[in-house]
Amino acid sequence: MMAKRGNRPTIPPTEKGTALVMVIFIMVVLALLLAALAYITAQSNQNTAYQIASTRAYWAAQSGAEWGAYQIVPATGSAASQCFSPNPARPGIGSIPGLGGCSATVACSSASTASTTSYQITSQGTCPAGDLGPGNLPVSAIRNVIVGVTTQGNTCAACAKSCVINHCGLFGICDNRLNSCAKNCSIKSSHVEHCIHDSCPFGFCYTNSLTTCLANFCPGSGGGGSATLNYWLENP
Numbered sequence: 385m386m387a388k389r390g391n392r393p394t395i396p397p398t399e400k401g402t403a404l405v406m407v408i409f410i411m412v413v414l415a416l417l418l419a420a421l422a423y424i425t426a427q428s429n430q431n432t433a434y435q436i437a438s439t440r441a442y443w444a445a446q447s448g449a450e451w452g453a454y455q456i457v458p459a460t461g462s463a464a465s466q467c468f469s470p471n472p473a474r475p476g477i478g479s480i481p482g483l484g485g486c487s488a489t490v491a492c493s494s495a496s497t498a499s500t501t502s503y504q505i506t507s508q509g510t511c512p513a514g515d516l517g518p519g520n521l522p523v524s525a526i527r528n529v530i531v532g533v534t535t536q537g538n539t540c541a542a543c544a545k546s547c548v549i550n551h552c553g554l555f556g557i558c559d560n561r562l563n564s565c566a567k568n569c570s571i572k573s574s575h576v577e578h579c580i581h582d583s584c585p586f587g588f589c590y591t592n593s594l595t596t597c598l599a600n601f602c603p604g605s606g607g608g609g610s611a612t613l614n615y616w617l618e619n620p
Contacts, residue, residue, distance in 0.1 A: 434523070437511055440486055441525040444477055444509025448488025449527040451475045452505035456492075456531050467492035467503065477509075486511040505529045540602030543569035548595045556589040566598055575601035 455468040472491035477483055490507045507527045513520035547565035552558040558580070566576045579597035583590050 433513075437513055437523040438525065440483060440511040441509045441523045442527075444483050444486040444488050444511055445507045445525045445527040446509070447477045447480060447483065448475060448490045448507030448509055449505055449529045451477070451488070452490040452492055452507060453503075453529050453531050456503050456505070457533060467494055483511070500532055500534045503531045503533065505531065540569050540571065541599035544571060544598035544602065545595050548589075548591050548598070552589055552591050552594070556584070556591055557587065558584065558589050558594075569598075569602070571598055571601050 452468065452473070468490075472489050474487060474489055477488050478486060486509060488507050488509045490505060492503055492505050494501055494503045496502075505528070507529075508524055509527070510522050510524045512522050544566055547562055547569065548558075551562040551565055562580075563573055563576045567573055576598065579594055579601070580589070583594035583597055
């Protein structure tokens, strides 16, 4: 039996276009999800690039700080006992693997107490933004190192001066205890006799000249090798 055309079900007017709305809604949600995923991926790449640039800047600063410390306390064991020149300095660290294009500015300051001199070395490392893009500024980091250097020559010179004051009279007449006193300052007897011969004509000593002469024979005088590393501190 054939169904009558007039008996076919019809879609109510209120339900017309519902399927189209659902399709549009799903497409919008998918587009938002894709946009969010793209944003998260871009941010992740940005953070990774910044981390790499920051790490390179850190090691650029560390390399500059170690360069500055080496100028004060070389590996040979002797010490410069003074800040480097020029100050601040810009060592060529760009040739170090992994630091291409980076630079370091290293400054030095010092303060002395007794025979120990403290040197504060401040190094600022700077590296290009790299994958962060050309519109970003270079990334910088700062490292501080404090080096303490004990110079035996300074202690000996002070000791020699004390010996001259205590054992040479007002008119420059020195007693026999000068030799043993200077020996306790780590000055050889032969050097004491040499200084007395040069600075004490006719038995009357020029005390300033004698003190200078004895100090010149102190271990480590004149930038010798007796200056030693006392401590090395780095900021965290």
